[in-house]
Amino acid sequence: MPQFILNRNQQSNGDREVHNLSTGCSYMPEPQNQEDLGFHISCSSAVSEAKRQYPGRRINGCYYCCNSCHTS
Ligand SMILES: [Zn+2]
Numbered sequence: 001m002p003q004f005i006l007n008r009n010q011q012s013n014g015d016r017e018v019h020n021l022s023t024g025c026s027y028m029p030e031p032q033n034q035e036d037l038g039f040h041i042s043c044s045s046a047v048s049e050a051k052r053q054y055p056g057r058r059i060n061g062c063y064y065c066c067n068s069c070h071t072s
Pocket of ligand 1: 018019020025026027064
């Protein structure tokens, strides 16, 4: 199962993005800006975990490495 992380920094639109650490991503935040979300079968599970851990934050999947979980 791939490992996912959440960017500690929010995007310009206020979203915080989930990235797939196992596949890698051109837009991966620096290690010190990564919140570990653990291993998940899919990005939708990782996004759900991020929302559970950080209620009130706007969580989105990265367009590039979690495209099926990206909402515009
Ligand atoms: Zn990404």
